Amino acid sequence: MAKDKKPRRPKAETPKGFRDYFGADVTERKQMLDAIADVYHRYGFDPLETSAVETLEALGKYLPDVDRPNAGVFAWQEEDGDWLALRYDMTAPLARVAAQFRNDLPTPYRRYTMGPVWRNEKPGPGRFRQFYQCDADTVGSGSVASDAEICAMLSDTLEAVGIPRGDYIVRVNNRKVLNGVMEVAGVLDPSDPDRFAHERGIVLRAIDKLDRLGEAGVRALLGAGRKDESGDFTDGANLSDAQAGVVMGFLAAKRDSGAETCARLEELVEGSAIGAEGVRELETIAALLAAQGYGPERIEIDPSVVRGLGYYTGPVFEAELTFEILDEKGRPRQFGSVAGGGRYDDLVKRFTGQAVPATGVSIGVDRLLAALRAKGRIGAAPQGPVVVTVMDRDRMADYQSMVGELRSAGIRAEVYLGNPKNFGNQLKYADKRNSPVAVIQGSDEAARGVVQIKDLFLGAKIAQSASHEEWKSQPAQFEVARADLVAEVRRIIDRAEG
Amino acid sequence: MAKDKKPRRPKAETPKGFRDYFGADVTERKQMLDAIADVYHRYGFDPLETSAVETLEALGKYLPDVDRPNAGVFAWQEEDGDWLALRYDMTAPLARVAAQFRNDLPTPYRRYTMGPVWRNEKPGPGRFRQFYQCDADTVGSGSVASDAEICAMLSDTLEAVGIPRGDYIVRVNNRKVLNGVMEVAGVLDPSDPDRFAHERGIVLRAIDKLDRLGEAGVRALLGAGRKDESGDFTDGANLSDAQAGVVMGFLAAKRDSGAETCARLEELVEGSAIGAEGVRELETIAALLAAQGYGPERIEIDPSVVRGLGYYTGPVFEAELTFEILDEKGRPRQFGSVAGGGRYDDLVKRFTGQAVPATGVSIGVDRLLAALRAKGRIGAAPQGPVVVTVMDRDRMADYQSMVGELRSAGIRAEVYLGNPKNFGNQLKYADKRNSPVAVIQGSDEAARGVVQIKDLFLGAKIAQSASHEEWKSQPAQFEVARADLVAEVRRIIDRAEG
Structure with a gap:
């Protein structure tokens, strides 16, 4: 090889799936983060900033893709053999902190945090491998008053960043009610929780797709399966008509008020202890929110909310923007989810062996900014010098x-x-x-x-x-x-x- | 192997060399970043936020440790074979952005950025592998008025974050003057720039250690070498007495005013074209700053400033806090450097082949916070809810x-x-x-x-x-x-x- 070969010039490129933010993109996000922090702070939450890097074992395997452990994470091995990784969310580092500093932190520990998280996923249009999250969590409180408070705070936060009342809805459900329905439908056996796990997985994913597939599509997935437009076939849960009917009834349980929805849910989970407990929790949440004036125009009980993550153990919630925007092809569609969360009582236990109740919410700041931009509420060219x-x-x-x-x-x-x-x-x-x-x-x-x-x-x-x-x-x-x-x-x- | 073996619990530990920031640590840093951004913005700089991740080839090998390429960086290989890495400073990503978006950005492009950077170094007491930097750079301006402006802005910024006038000094030097001195001392041959590179490296490192080793120590390193207290021997540059005398004279060239220091430097680099050019640049900087009222009590010409990084090509500057604090052993010492920068005209050229003049400054936010804490100016327990x-x-x-x-x-x-x-x-x-x-x-x-x-x-x-x-x-x-x-x-x- 010729020794004087010129070195190749490096390419001036953002890595695939990453992007740069210029000028107003930076300041608008900063303003939003400041506005969110202001609400979180007023609710008594304290800031926490963990490092971007965690040990891989501390992060654990809580990503949606359970089939490929560690996939989805940017990780590397240190010279001493340890594996380190970039955090993929803010909840795993919080669980680590709650365990590590359990003797020093107040109980309950309420913290908020904001910053980028990283996902080693295939990038796509509008899908980036680094994006901002802005979380608030209460660790060490088993009271559903904490869940209600998080929902109220989420509602306040959306209004504080410029989403007017009526343009969003916070939906609340409870994993325990879902489990009760599963029990009634005969796909959950409290004495053998692992049985029917496969069927339940299909049922949960089917419910989560209600928006996209409609009732008929969900119904097909609960039964023999479903062929999509491209001809691909998705296996179903093979529930009997009666079993599927229970699940479909659950999805249609929403009524005009939280109290009415709870009453209907109570009928549906009759005979399931866990289901009854879940309904009582939803009732308490609905009553607390109603007493504070958060009516169903802001926060509603909605049995169709599932949330993908496997670690939720109780109430789950999701904030959706209800106005329409035009998609890439100019078709109107609902903007959709911008925040979500729920109760996860087992994450700290991974470290300490002791269950620690916790609940929290994560706001997808970049999606929320995109929504405000789509509505023309931000994005004017800022004045230069x-x-x-x-x-x-x-x-x-x-x-x-x-x-x-x-x-x-x-x-x-x-x-x-x-x-x-x-x-x-x-x-x-x-x-x-x-x-x-x-x-x-x-x-x-x-x-x-x-x-x-x-x-x-x-x-x-x-x-x-x-x-x-x-x-x-x-x-x-x-x-x-x-x-x-x-x-x-x-x-x-x-x-x-x- | 027994199948029911219990999985080991993960350790709840921050990775070695990383740390968590709680409560006031987070808000105090945020306040400082806001105050700095405010000054940068007022000077006409626009925000930029690049992702934490860059391709390894875009980052290049500009870390101080030139003997171990890629050491010092957290890097990993993607499935498609590409190497990615966490940024180790804010300058390398800026050079990439300036090359990538050269047709869209204004010229000159003035940007500021703030965020964490990562160094894969051995952690030590008070030395972390993730820390904040807050940079401002002007890309595309070859005028030393840009360098003068950066120095003035640095001075304003330090006062804005709570360092009163008199507690800091911004020191300015010029690599071209240094090269002129090297030429006069016979260790730089303009017709063969690679010759004596080894000796010049030793001379630069020796000058950089003036604070710590004193004149005698530097003198020894310019000559045969130096044995330290532990008995370790460091090779010297083997300059003759006359050659070493030139360098030592340069170190002692500082006078009461910038004009007088420049006059003395002019004598020292007589016969060197590059040296004369460097002195003229320093004169212009001193004159511009004086006209704006930034006297030597804030910004001074100081020939002992070297700055470690190899990529500087012209003016270099450094902000030092001049008050004393107590070190870990209770001994008083000067707090030292909190910011530094300089002109680097070749970084964008790596990508495009075309030289683009650039100059900038980086503030070590965490060190600056530590200084304010040491002085008791921040750190009071914040009021809770x-x-x-x-x-x-x-x-x-x-x-x-x-x-x-x-x-x-x-x-x-x-x-x-x-x-x-x-x-x-x-x-x-x-x-x-x-x-x-x-x-x-x-x-x-x-x-x-x-x-x-x-x-x-x-x-x-x-x-x-x-x-x-x-x-x-x-x-x-x-x-x-x-x-x-x-x-x-x-x-x-x-x-x-x-």
């Missing part, structure tokens, strides 16, 4: 003094620091930055103690609406005394914002 | 209404959600949370339409200063009408804060 142009390279210190004064007055400002030779490029730069104002001072203006101020927003408006001749007269540019620079710029910015 | 205790489990809805009212009034509040049986535990919980107020309402109080308010801060004060008898009379607890709950709680909190 005032640009002080450079007419005379030797007077850089004068230009720096101008931006210094503007910044001291709280106005975002910068000197053009590219090559100043081509003045047109400086104005193009100011346009690209969405600057409200360009400041111009050549040696002639400097000698007379004045500056030129160019109102770029007004200029753009005139360019849009008026003829070329009018535009050329540039009424949006005017001269002011150097001493009035800050006041005049302030006046233009205030008008542009107002 | 008002805790509404549970006397009567059946009236949970009443207690929830109380916290609902408090929260609506902007007061942080929560219902005690642990097991309410032991009332003492509820008050212990409130203490642990650093709650200002506990609210108590038994059935008797409920019937009379009143609540008990316990002023926990006052209670703690009385407990500290008074006898047990006095404490038992509990003057810090009193009864108010239920309707006055919010107003009375507000009164106590305002007094505790005021």
Whole structure:
């Protein structure tokens, strides 16, 4: 091999499934995280920030894809043999912290946390391998008052970030009621919990697909199975008609009020102790929420909520946005789920052997931002800095003094620091930055103690609406005394914002 | 193997070299990041957030340890063969972004970014493998006005986060001046830049250790070498006395003003074209900063600043905190460096083949927080939520209404959600949370339409200063009408804060 072979240049590419966030994408997310943290904090939750990296064994295998253990996680082996991994959610690290610091933390421990999580999944359109989650959990409280509180807080949070009442709904169900229904349907034997696990898996997944497949599709999956449009066949749970009827009845159990829905559920789980307990819990949650004024227009009991994760043991909840958006093909569809959670009483036990009750919620911040953008509630181009142009390279210190004064007055400002030779490029730069104002001072203006101020927003408006001749007269540019620079710029910015 | 062997429990441990941040550690850092972002934004910099993960080839090999390529980075191989890695700084991802989006970004592109970076290094006391950086860079400007601006912004930023003028100094040097000195000393041949590279490496590292080794130590390393206290011998650069004299003269070149230091440097690099260019750049920087009022009490030209990283090509700068703190052994020492940066004109070229001038600064946020904590400027225990205790489990809805009212009034509040049986535990919980107020309402109080308010801060004060008898009379607890709950709680909190 030739020794002087030139090294190949590295590719300037974001890794597959990752992306970069520029400007407003960053600040809008920050504003949302701040608004969410504000609500969580007011509810008494304390911040926690764990590192992005955990030992693989601490994370455990709680990803949806149970068939491929460790798949879905970015992991690597250390020189000393330990396996480390990037967290795939915020719940696994919380369980580790709750176990590790159990003697120091208050009980109950209420914490919130926000940050990226990583999934080693096949990337797709709009599906990224790093995304933000914003979680709040209460560890060490077995009371369903904690679950009710999380639901109320979720409702408050959605409104705080700009989703008006009526545009979202928080749906609440209970895994125990589901288990009761399974028992009544004959696919759960309390004396042998492992029996029928396969059938129950199919039933849970079928219920979870109600939105997409409709009642007939779910019914087919409860029975012999279902052939989809492409001709692929999905095996069913092979329930008898009577068994499937119990499950379908459960899915149709929703009534206008939480109390009525609970009454109907009570009939459906008759004879199942766990089912009855689940209904009582839902009743308590509904009563607590009603007493605080969270009616079914904000939070409702909905038996069709399942939540995919295997670790939930009691109440489960999900926030959905109910307005329609247009999908990639321009078809209207409901926006769907932006947050979910539930009670998981066994996660800390993995470490300590002792059951610790816990409940919490996770908000998918990036999806919520996408929703606000789809509704046009965020996403306007943010105002750029005032640009002080450079007419005379030797007077850089004068230009720096101008931006210094503007910044001291709280106005975002910068000197053009590219090559100043081509003045047109400086104005193009100011346009690209969405600057409200360009400041111009050549040696002639400097000698007379004045500056030129160019109102770029007004200029753009005139360019849009008026003829070329009018535009050329540039009424949006005017001269002011150097001493009035800050006041005049302030006046233009205030008008542009107002 | 027995099939029913119990699986080993995972250890609840933070991975070695990583740590968790609780409560105030999180909010104090957030406040600092917000304050820094505010200054960066005012200077016209736009936010950028790249993903934590980059391709290994995009990151390149710019870590200090050049002998072990890829060491220092957490990396793993994908199923498709690609190597991915966690970013080790914010500069390498910026260079990738600047190359990837060169046709869309404004020129110059000014961006700031903040977030964790990861180093796969041996952890030590106070040395973590994940820490925060907060960077600002200007890409596409070759003007030293950009370097001067970064230095001014760094000074403003330190003051904005709570380091008063006089407690820090920003030091500026220029790699070109260093190269000029090397040329004069005969260890740099402009016609054969690779020659003497080994010697120059030793000289640079020696200069970088001036603080620690003193003049005699550096002098030894420039010559035959140096034996340290433990008896270990470090090879020297084997410069002649005359050559070493040139370098030592350079280290002693600092004068009271930037102009005087530059004049002395000019003498030292006489005959070197690159050295003369470096001095001119320093003169321009000093003049620009002086014109804006940044005198040597904030920013000074200091020839001893080297900065370790190999990629700097022009001005380099470093912010040091000048006050003393006590080290682990109680000995006073200077706090040292909290930020650094410089001009690097070749990083984007790696990707595109075209040189792109760039300059920037990185603030070590965690070190800066440690400094403020050492000075007692942050770190007071934050106030916890008002805790509404549970006397009567059946009236949970009443207690929830109380916290609902408090929260609506902007007061942080929560219902005690642990097991309410032991009332003492509820008050212990409130203490642990650093709650200002506990609210108590038994059935008797409920019937009379009143609540008990316990002023926990006052209670703690009385407990500290008074006898047990006095404490038992509990003057810090009193009864108010239920309707006055919010107003009375507000009164106590305002007094505790005021």
